[in-house]
Amino acid sequence: MLSLPASILQNYNEAISHEWLETNGLGAFSSSSVINCNTRRYHGLLVAAVVPPADRMVLVSKLDETIISNGNKIQLGVNDYGAAIHPKGYNYITGFTKYQFPEFVYEVDGIQLKKTIAMVHHENTVLVIYDVIKADQPFTLELLPLLAVRGYHNLMHANGSIHHEASFGNGILKTNAGNGTPGIFIKVPGSTWQCNADWYYNFHYNIEQSRGLDHIEDLFTPGALSVTLKQGDSLGCIVSTDDPHAKNAYDLLQQEKIRRRALLNNQPDNETLQQLLFAADQFIVKRAVDSEEGATVIAGYHWFTDWGRDTMISLPGLCLSTGRYDDARKVLLAFAKNVSKGMLPNRFQDNGEPPEYNNVDGTLWYFIAIYKYLQATNDFPFVIKEILPVLKEIIDWHYRGTRYNIHADDDGLLYAGETGFQLTWMDARIGNWVVTPRMGKPVEIQALWYNALIIFAELLALNDQPADAAIVRTSAVRVKESFLQKFWYAEGNYLYDVIDEQGRPDATLRPNQLFAISLPFPLIDDGKAAAVLAVVTEKLYTPVGMRSLSPDDARYTGVYEGDPYKRDSSYHQGAAWSWLLGAYIDVIMKLDGSGNKARTVINNFRYHLNEGCIGSVAEIFDADAPHRPKGCVAQAWGVAELLRVIKEYGLLENKK
Structure with a gap:
């Protein structure tokens, strides 16, 4: 099993030189640095192949996590805004491993949280599984989807044409953020949604900058999803271009484990x-x-x-x-x-x-x-x-x-x-x-x-x-x-x-x-x-x-x-x-x-x-x-x- 220690993960400049990649057999992929700070225009949680294996689109750039515990809000995400790195969630990453799938371990405020990311074969679908290994008391996990909704060679900038409309029900957030683009579904079982459509500005992609290319992007969010968790809980999230109402993240993960084991x-x-x-x-x-x-x-x-x-x-x-x-x-x-x-x-x-x-x-x-x-x-x-x-x-x-x-x-x-x-x-x-x-x-x-x-x-x-x-x-x-x-x-x-x-x-x-x-x-x-x-x-x-x-x-x-x-x-x-x-x-x-x-x-x-x-x-x-x-x-x-x-x-x- 390949792994990186906390000494690398908590060293920002060293950590961003390591990346992970998941693919789906259609030309689509999910990828970022090992601290989930996007450093390329090509990084994204869901980069879908609209006409396989081509016409790839960065739909969901990130799903940034925040833990709310004891009245404290601790952000696990990592973003490069050029003049500042914020938040600095890499300080809480204590382990990264890669065997069948990339896995990340976070430790903060008495909580140990393991995250697994996997793509489903022949689907534009990403699974994000959170396992609560340890928690002294219940806490809230807030998930903030940041959308790019653009061709994977391009960059997004704040504009008035992106659709602010979104719907939520039974733990599923649905949005069609752009004309002629696939719908985006984010399933977080047991969650609530706070509608707060807004732009986040000036994400810097340092590898693109080093390559002499445009490297600044704005990302759109329809709002945040929240769910309460405790020790021993597991949360299986689905990010997809297909409606996941009848799908279970754990069943999909097991199918993919069996396929890869074969x-x-x-x-x-x-x-x-x-x-x-x-x-x-x-x-x-x-x-x-x-x-x-x-x-x-x-x-x-x-x-x-x-x-x-x-x-x-x-x-x-x-x-x-x-x-x-x-x-x-x-x-x-x-x-x-x-x-x-x-x-x-x-x-x-x-x-x-x-x-x-x-x-x-x-x-x-x-x-x-x-x-x-x-x-x-x-x-x-x-x-x-x-x-x-x-x-x-x-x-x-x-x-x-x-x-x-x-x-x-x-x-x-x-x-x-x-x-x-x-x-x-x-x-x-x-x-x-x-x-x-x-x-x-x-x-x-x-x-x-x-x-x-x-x-x-x-x-x-x-x-x-x-x-x-x-x-x-x-x-x-x-x-x-x-x-x-x-x-x-x-x-x-x-x-x-x-x-x-x-x-x-x-x-x-x-x-x-x-x-x-x-x-x-x-x-x-x-x-x-x-x-x-x-x-x-x-x-x-x-x-x-x-x-x-x-x-x-x-x-x-x-x-x-x-x-x-x-x-x-x-x-x-x-x-x-x-x-x-x-x-x-x-x-x-x-x-x-x-x-x-x-x-x-x-x-x-x-x-x-x-x-x-x-x-x-x-x-x-x-x-x-x-x-x-x-x-x-x-x-x-x-x-x-x-x-x-x-x-x-x-x-x-x-x-x-």
Whole structure:
């Protein structure tokens, strides 16, 4: 069980660097800092997915608590108003733990109160459970809902258009605060309501401020709810977009406990693995496909939607390593139905906008995901009937040429790039400036292209097309020959990162070369692989991820911070990426199958699960020590790749 002591929780500046996250399998979430002081525009008690998994809205920002005992009013909430932190309820938090759910313990005036927060699967519903562990005498708990009612990328400011009307009955407060927004229901059994519609002004979100973004918001309340409690009591509250009159918070919590416990079935009894399994569950969400229930992967919380590249890289770890084969099948089919001109969508957008196709690698990662799905399930009928025709279309388009000048060149290698577009995973762009354009023939694209051809040939053979399979294998041999001729940088003893549009090799030392070794069908022999591993380990490895650029490079940036321009310009110029540890461990295991070195990598990483977003894996980290977590607090491929290699190589079994 992950936990934080009072010494951290009662230190405001330290406490707000730790966060918690609950999700619901629809793209919605509930999240804040561990002292429940919102530090991001994305924090909220109920951030609903109006059109799953997108159109997310921060409906209920907070539910601030006040204990009224012995004539004293003690506020447990914590808010940043810029010039002041008020109230300072963090002084009363004595414990935070995270196993299945985040739990908080408050101690004040002879009262010990435990709060549990949970989201209900496939509902825009949050449960808040208060258990009175100790109380010398009865007391009143007052709950103040603070509403934002806005898109999750935006901020709310006091205005006259918000609806002040609310109704209350049988312990349920109902309001439709904004035009065209979902209704908000707050059920507090046995409560009374004091109608006092008002605005609270100037909440400061310090992380948004540090990111150079708008960071001040006003929140609206329809009034406060109050209930009397005593020692041994438990209060189960429901915050939802659906009417909860017939629902019981404890029944919903028990159902969710059972569902989450089932995620651990047939899995090793290992705490690190269990936390990763719970984290993995947060990214797999519903997406309707042709009016049928499909599935997809949220790339990261709090602000990403589903991206093709991230989904295909994450699928083996999130779905196959966890035995969620039906989800994997739904994801593969959902993307198959959105292939256009031989390309998978780079991302699905919010608000029903058409998918974007500006990537070269997501489509190739699709082949890897399918290959691993087939290995895990032996689901030949699905792959041959539903997927193989799509793969043929993809290969044909890549030879014919598709968007962004993506095409197989005369040497068999795959060329990609047009001025002003970012197509690889190193995709930072500021206006018209592509920070790492990598136009031409990037090293990992060749590794993926080679693997795609080999996998396609194997599937053709399985479909009784030996002649077609032989032709594709010949093409793959050509790719490998050209790669070995052009990509080995003898002076540095590693692989060039890209052969640019002029045919010039780029010797920038980056981690992308790992994929020439780590993928199912490697492009270089063990001798060269060992040389690459040595250089990459020396210059790029950190305990939490692989640096995106060598510290020896003049463009290297050791700390990821500042306004959008500064951050985006350093996104792939040093920042350490957690997901790349998967490929790094693959290479280690191919060269040393004992698992000892790989276990050391995992053990070095484990501390991170108790920092940042507790129980999950951050997107990136500062390249320089102490490698503070940055970017998205919970990233799908970071969780997935660690989970994949741990399960694939048995790196944590029978070890705590």
